[in-house]
Amino acid sequence: MATPTEHATCSASASSRWLNCTAAPRFEENFPEETSTYAEEGRLAHSICEISAQYVFNVISKRAKNSRIKKLQSDPSYDDEMLKTAEFYAQYLWEKAMSFPGKPYAVQEVRVDFSDYVPDGFGTCDCVMIGGDLLHITDYKHGKGVEVSAENNSQMRLYALGALKRYGPMFSVKRVSMSIVQPRITENVSEESLTVDELLAWGEQIKPIALKAYSGMGEFKTGPWCRFCRGKAQCKARAENYTALEDFKDFLIEGQMGGMEKVGYAVAQSSGEQVPGVLSDADVGEMLTRAAGLVDWYNDLKEYALNAILSGKTIPGYKVVAGRSIRAFADADKALETIKAAGWDEAMLYERKPKSLAELEKLIGKKDFADLMGDQIVRPVGKPTLVDAGDKREPYSSAAADFAGATQ
Ligand code: SF4
Known part of the structure; x- marks a missing residue:
């Protein structure tokens, strides 16, 4: 092509x-x-x-x-x-x-x-x-x-x-x-x-x-489509979408931490009424929707800042350091030979691990793997995961999860 x-x-x-x-x-x-x-x-x-x-x-x-x-x-x-x-x-x-x-x-x-x-x-x-x-x-x-x-x-x-x-x-x-x-x-x-x-x-x-x-007369609108945008790290509209989360400060009682909020929480739990200082379930839903993508945006900013500093720019308040490094043998074969020569049994130096299901499937090929292994594959119900209501998957059922566990 x-x-x-x-x-x-x-x-x-x-x-x-x-x-x-x-x-x-x-x-x-x-x-x-x-x-x-x-x-x-x-x-x-x-x-x-x-x-x-x-x-x-x-x-x-x-x-x-x-x-x-x-x-x-x-x-x-x-x-x-x-x-x-x-x-x-x-x-x-x-x-x-x-x-x-x-x-x-x-x-x-x-x-x-x-x-x-x-x-x-x-x-x-x-x-x-x-x-x-x-x-x-x-x-x-x-x-x-x-x-x-x-x-x-x-x-x-x-x-x-x-x-x-x-x-x-x-x-x-x-x-x-x-x-x-x-x-x-x-x-x-x-x-x-x-x-x-x-x-x-x-x-x-x-x-x-x-x-x-x-x-060029268009309007900025943030959403999942920002993911592959070349300007995603430096787009002001995208930044405003997340920094505007502070609009929610109106939901909080300024200067009242601890006791008052604890009382409010208790009242909200028992009566189900909206209490000042306590996010209602509707507020939580709205906050979740607005904050979706926040982590991606933060990671995009970090990646941009890292590359900017490495290319000689200054990002106020940040610098680049060498990350944590892990010790390794300069020559693994030579290192193991040295340990064996010191009297250690070879069987103690190696572990035999099976390949994962995905690796074996890749090795054998999807169709042959399905023919050979179809009746030996189980798919446990996944952990409860919060997603937005538009997700195509069926809602989680704890009864179905218990049943799946019981059949394995
Ligand atoms: S990052 Fe900015 S310009 Fe790119 S799609 Fe999102 S809102 Fe539009």
Whole structure:
């Protein structure tokens, strides 16, 4: 897959950010783009996926596939897992192609232009298939940090708008479906289907937002989308979101600590009435919502300050020191030989530890591991964890947890 060398101001991949924070695209221009090991791994994994897909669709021979992959294996970011995930991706594409009533037109790595909806908007679809009245696009994601759903996914919809613009005039497309393959997290492929009319209506709906974001007339709005913003550490809007927590000082009784608060707490517990100085449960909910992301923001600030000081800047009140270091043998083999020579039994110097479930699964492969070990795997109910009410998981049930424990 091609390595992108140019970037749209309002890119599809950043659309979940600029559709919420319309100030972000122009604000981010103040900060350099940095690559990461994750980005390098993703780029390489995409290249291997593309080669595997080309082979599956008979665009290249097996020999060409092996030779091209072999060249990529010398890349420092290469990992054998990429072969398995690419295989999964190619297999999915093949099965998808088989689900069309006839052989679909299938093409990899297609540059698409969605500038009818987003100024200067363009991107690359990993795979486009068209057959009958259906246009299907697939996106491969190598990340294993956050599971990405194709439902309501603005990146996928923008790609679909671009693919529709490119292929619409040649085919009589009436329906569009979009899939995200993310095999390092799940073997379930997430998919969304829309009619062409629904997709076009969505495009019209985001047009004014995109224009605002592109023109530099946008507004700052903080939220989970700040996570991948290049300006996240130095963004004032984000800082204000957290420093404004002091608005809650009105909830507290100034200068009354100890006795009075203890009385208030007791009254609140027994009567359930709101007592001055005591946060109500509603206050706690609001504080939690406003403080969500506080730790991430603090860590982003710390990372920025560390790099700033290392690059010669001054952050008042802070300095950089060498962290705690752990003793180690300069040469572990030589050290163990010395201990053995001193008369210690070798069996006392080593411990034999089994690999973890995840490591064994990676070794054996997801499918073979499931076939071999399926009936030996248990999944205990996790610890009660506080999440926001929008989380998709079922509420915790202590009865279910007790039952799960009893069956093991
Ligand atoms: S950090 Fe958040 S609020 Fe600030 S510009 Fe980026 S996305 Fe917008």
